[in-house]
Amino acid sequence: MTQELQSLRCRYCSAPLEAPAAGVETVVCRSCGTAQKLLDARQYLEELKLSVSEWLRKAVPVGMDLSHSANVDPVARYGVFVNNVKPRLDTEFTEYRFNMASLLSQNLTTFPYILNDQIHPSNDPKEVFSFQAKVQSVYPLAVNPEAKKAVDDANAVAVSYAYLLNNAKLLHEPKGDRFALMADNFSSAAKAMEAANEMYPGLVERLQANALSATASDAFVNGKLPESHRNSSRALALYETAGGLAASSMTSTVMSQAIRDERLIADSIMSLTQASTGDSMVDAKLVTQVQAIVGVLQSFPQVYSNPTRVQGIISRLQTTIAARKAMATMRVLPGSGNLLYPFWVIDLKYSFSTGALWTKKGKEVSELLLVAADAFAGGAWNSPGAVSDVFRARAKGGVLDGLTGKETSISGGGLSTLLAQATNSHLSMPAIPALSSENDAAEMATSYLNTTINSDAKVRDKLRLSAPRVVELAYVPTQYDGQRFSFPQLGAMAPRETGNATVLAGLSV
């Protein structure tokens, strides 16, 4: 007889369902998270059984009845397997194996509250779980070790691929319990892959690490920070093993970058939770703050889809929180106010190709610029308006008009005096976390310079700029009046755009 499908199946994704307790009429799929009537799940199982037996009937030679296949002699069964069944399975198996390899080359996890919409798999979990039901049905025909191995491999790939496909959907669904579902799917996928471990060395460990990372995220969003910390720490150790195994294997090396990205996400969660003292009030506040920060990032895929960036933001957030608790120091510029705003300090070196402006031709001068680190909040990404307008600060007419040749910078030394008074100190008032990176700061400065220089032919011909260099992140006190920020100490060097003040003030730690 062919192997009967044992458990109920989810009518939405075809994953096996756990049998509900007696008297319960509704069952929730632990893989896709959909609730359904028990009656519907039973009906779907009958449909699936029918389609599997239909498929098998078409696969085997006419006249051969496999409904009592134990009575068919092994040699005949083997013949049917090799000549009729396996070629049909192989067509689908090859496609799924190929598509799974492509899925495995991508980051399959996400940070708490971040919806990851970067993954677009080629298959639907329902078709793959249904394929797996077919694979299961041919086990009685696999009579020798070689045939058994072929079926085992197809089963392992189908099961783990199908569970991962459900996760690919959950990554971009704002379901509250999605991390708990993802953790279950990763565990089930890891368990299935154990039977075909040699196919992708390191994959079992990677999937186990992803399960721990998802559990850590689930604990985080539920305010259980110590539990989140334990799970993310354990995930990191497993990513190490997975990365090592994947790097030394031909088939698994495609996973290497994805494992590094997944590791960064677990690392972010671990570093965020390590300061937790288990005080539920303090922990709940951090969770709310992280949720608000991610809410701002969620409009910018270039940020939230990049684990390196997310990790950078989280690690700076952690330093800011520590500096607020007087456990770390950060650069702070002088000034009074009720809030601290983050700026990137940029050192821009330039020279003039003519001696008419500077006494010594080709003399290199240095200009310090500020880039508002959160200018994009509520506005456009990496706007040049986030940069101190050094040219405007001086020029009344053309950009270079009014220079006498004795200056040491275009702006007349605008920010250097103020920046020289910056101190390393604890943060004595609420501080807004920096949500952009050093690279963003350099990009904004470059884009500002290009815009300015290209607008004036005289400048374009005479000015020689080197690439902007990011020096540090510095906090500047600002007076927030409930609507906007003001930076009187920066004078004309205050960037025009600093982001939506109401949104940003709400993120302060």
Ligand SMILES: [Zn+2]
């Ligand atoms: Zn389901």
